[in-house]
Amino acid sequence: MTTSTTTPAGSAIAPRRRRADDVAGLGKVRAGIFVAPALILIGIFLLFPAVWTIWLGMTDYRLTGLQAASPEFVGLDNYVEALTDPSFWNSLWLTLVFVLFSGIIGQTLIGFGLAWSVRNIHGWTKGLIEGLVLAAWVIPASVASFLWLVLLDRRSGTINGLLGTEGAAWLIDHPMESIIIFNIWVGTAFSMQLFSSALSAVPPSQIESAKMVGASGWQQLRDVIVPNIKGHILTNTLLITLWTFNTFTPYLVTAGGPNGKTEILSVYIYETAIPGGQLGLGAAISLIMLLINLVIALAYVRVSKGRNKR
Amino acid sequence: MTATPVRKVAANSTVRHFLSRVAFAVIMTIVGVLFALPMVWLVLAPFDATPSLSLSWPDWTLDNFARLAENPYALRSIGNSLLLGIGTMIIVVVLGALAAYAMSRIRIPGRDGILYALLLLSSIVTGTAAMVPTFQIITQLGLINSYVGVLLVLAGGILPTVIFILKDFMDSIPKSYEESARLYGAGPFRILRDVVAPIARPGLAFISIWTIVQVWGNFLVPFILLRSPDMQPAAVLMYTFYTESGQADLRLISAFALLFSAPVLIIYFVVNRRYGFRFHGGIKS
Numbered sequence: 086m087t088t089s090t091t092t093p094a095g096s097a098i099a100p101r102r103r104r105a106d107d108v109a110g111l112g113k114v115r116a117g118i119f120v121a122p123a124l125i126l127i128g129i130f131l132l133f134p135a136v137w138t139i140w141l142g143m144t145d146y147r148l149t150g151l152q153a154a155s156p157e158f159v160g161l162d163n164y165v166e167a168l169t170d171p172s173f174w175n176s177l178w179l180t181l182v183f184v185l186f187s188g189i190i191g192q193t194l195i196g197f198g199l200a201w202s203v204r205n206i207h208g209w210t211k212g213l214i215e216g217l218v219l220a221a222w223v224i225p226a227s228v229a230s231f232l233w234l235v236l237l238d239r240r241s242g243t244i245n246g247l248l249g250t251e252g253a254a255w256l257i258d259h260p261m262e263s264i265i266i267f268n269i270w271v272g273t274a275f276s277m278q279l280f281s282s283a284l285s286a287v288p289p290s291q292i293e294s295a296k297m298v299g300a301s302g303w304q305q306l307r308d309v310i311v312p313n314i315k316g317h318i319l320t321n322t323l324l325i326t327l328w329t330f331n332t333f334t335p336y337l338v339t340a341g342g343p344n345g346k347t348e349i350l351s352v353y354i355y356e357t358a359i360p361g362g363q364l365g366l367g368a369a370i371s372l373i374m375l376l377i378n379l380v381i382a383l384a385y386v387r388v389s390k391g392r393n394k395r
Numbered sequence: 396m397t398a399t400p401v402r403k404v405a406a407n408s409t410v411r412h413f414l415s416r417v418a419f420a421v422i423m424t425i426v427g428v429l430f431a432l433p434m435v436w437l438v439l440a441p442f443d444a445t446p447s448l449s450l451s452w453p454d455w456t457l458d459n460f461a462r463l464a465e466n467p468y469a470l471r472s473i474g475n476s477l478l479l480g481i482g483t484m485i486i487v488v489v490l491g492a493l494a495a496y497a498m499s500r501i502r503i504p505g506r507d508g509i510l511y512a513l514l515l516l517s518s519i520v521t522g523t524a525a526m527v528p529t530f531q532i533i534t535q536l537g538l539i540n541s542y543v544g545v546l547l548v549l550a551g552g553i554l555p556t557v558i559f560i561l562k563d564f565m566d567s568i569p570k571s572y573e574e575s576a577r578l579y580g581a582g583p584f585r586i587l588r589d590v591v592a593p594i595a596r597p598g599l600a601f602i603s604i605w606t607i608v609q610v611w612g613n614f615l616v617p618f619i620l621l622r623s624p625d626m627q628p629a630a631v632l633m634y635t636f637y638t639e640s641g642q643a644d645l646r647l648i649s650a651f652a653l654l655f656s657a658p659v660l661i662i663y664f665v666v667n668r669r670y671g672f673r674f675h676g677g678i679k680s
Contacts, residue, residue, distance in 0.1 A: 110577055110582075110583055111497060111500055111583050115497075116497035116498075116500070116501040119493040119497035120493070120494045120497045120498060122490045122493070122494075123490040123491060123493065123494035123554050123558060124494070126490065126547065126550055126551045127513060127516075127551055127554050127555060129532070129547075129551065130529070130532070130547055130548050130550075130551025131513075131516055131517060131525075131551045131552060131554075131555070133528075133532065134520060134528035134529050135519070135528070137531070137532065138527065138528045141528055141531060146531070195426055198419075198422070198423060199423070199426070202420075202423045214427060214430075216664070217427070217434060218430055219663070220434060220660060221430060221433075221434070223608075223660055223663045224437070224656045224660065225612035225614075225629075225630055225633075225655060225659065226630070227612075227630045227633035227634050228437070228652045228655060230634075231633065231648065231652060232433035232436060232437055232652070235433070235448045236432055236433050236436070240448070241447055241448045241449045242448055242449065243432055243436070243448070243449050246449050246450075270430065270433070301408060301412060302415070327518060331521040331522075331524060333522070333523045333614070334614070337614065351524075354523065354524075355523075355526060358526065358530070359526075359530065359619060364527055364530075364531060367526075367527040368528060368531075371524055371526065371527045371528065374524040375519060375520065375525070378518070378519040378521065378524055379519050382515055382519050386515065
């Protein structure tokens with residue numbers, strides 16, 4: 086094989102290889118027929134919504150009334166309305182706080198901590214811890230949120246029983262903290278799994294030599310482990326940011342309340358567009374959300390490309 | 396340069412080391428308990444004759460499940476979830492396999508770029524970010540409150556990932572198999588059905604299971620697209636159970652929660668045991 090590429094017959098090989106690509110004898114037309122249904126479905130329900138949001142966001146579309154039958158083009162009014170509305174900025178601020186504490190800090194640190202603490206143990210404790218964390222991630226969101234409502238219940242919830250804080254209404258007095266912890270509970274499994282595999286790939290020789298020169302655990306972490314898994318940390322942070330930014334599940338715990346204190350962007354869009362009936366305004370905010378998603382996704386592409394090159 | 400300061404430093408760092416380990420262990424124990432508490436309730440409460448919101452050792456019984464079996468809404472919603480899961484699975488596996496196969500075997504210019512762009516698109520246009528246009532499109536198509544609408548939206552969102560994963564499987568199938576099948580006169584459909592599909596079976600099985608798990612837990616899409624209570628899948632009914640019924644019937648809800656969670660938990664841990672952690676990378680929304 087290696088010699089054949091250097092022979093003058095190279096030009097004769099090319100058409101044969103091209104034919105070998107199509108071993109099943111599909112032909113371009115049939116291949117097109119095979120691909121088309123999937124692409125059409127993706128086009129209508131994934132690509133088109135993204136494009137249509139732009140137009141929809143420039144109309145006064147409503148769920149009911151005159152504007153439902155014949156929506157009018159209102160240009161950038163919806164964007165002006167959204168961007169001058171304090172409740173939009175409040176929602177964006179809440180989303181940032183939520184993503185920062187629940188995703189970037191909470192899930193990443195706890196996920197890393199869990200991966201770190203089980204890395205050297207084997208047997209049932211490791212299985213139990215990993216199993217519990219994974220189960221929290223697998224359980225359907227509606228069930229997970231109900232479990233937390235039970236746990237945090239004002240009158241007889243387990244947390245109040247354990248902490249001796251009878252009658253503390255966590256979801257009313259600390260709604261943001263509640264959904265942050267809830268979301269950490271739901272999502273940490275991903276970071277834990279990612280860091281587990283990253284940690285197992287750190288060369289043991291480097292840790293050994295760090296120990297030999299007397300580096301403390303903290304120093305080992307800072308000088309050996311973190312530089313080794315830097316790429317994983319970045320990937321993890323970007324994916325977690327994207328997912329936390331888009332999650333709707335906190336709605337199941339607090340429904341955006343009390344008084345909009347947990348109305349993160351996804352909930353805000355829902356409340357504006359569907360119960361509120363202002364589809365045009367909702368679409369305008371959707372587009373803002375799509376653009377933020379786009380920025381995070383592109384950052385992720387850049388990071389993963391850089392990693393592949395290395 | 397006496398030995399004393401060195402020893403002092405060493406002793407100091409040992410103490411600090413010990414303290415930091417204790418602190419770490421305490422924090423991780425609290426985290427572990429926090430992870431365990433809701434799960435213990437999920438497992439114990441359904442078997443308690445009088446379940447309450449606080450954790451307690453159950454007064455064992457299976458009556459709650461018998462009650463559940465009599466509740467028409469609860470059972471129907473599980474059936475609806477199955478219908479949506481299997482329906483989406485069929486659409487996604489058939490269309491995904493056809494597309495992945497053609498993309499694997501025919502050179503289309505910029506093929507990998509297109510595939511990657513689609514995958515990226517599916518992580519940008521999520522259920523939450525696209526809920527308004529999706530709702531609007533389904534309304535315009537007259538598919539609001541119909542399973543067809545829900546199935547199409549779910550399948551459209553899942554397909555890019557499915558094609559991406561299946562193409563990997565198809566690429567690994569040796570082309571010589573198809574060549575020899577062709578020598579015996581088999582046409583492309585025949586080859587796909589009798590040669591490629593059986594070899595790609597692990598990939599198809601993985602995709603099927605993964606799709607069902609995704610749809611089983613999906614709340615938002617059926618929540619905004621379905622109106623009739625008797626059409627709702629378990630994920631939505633679970634929510635209306637405790638928000639609209641006023642006084643929550645814990646016997647019913649706890650049994651329902653376990654029945655609804657158990658299938659995915661079992662599937663997940665069986666798959667995880669056999670194939671390792673594979674449900675990752677944009678794969679859970």
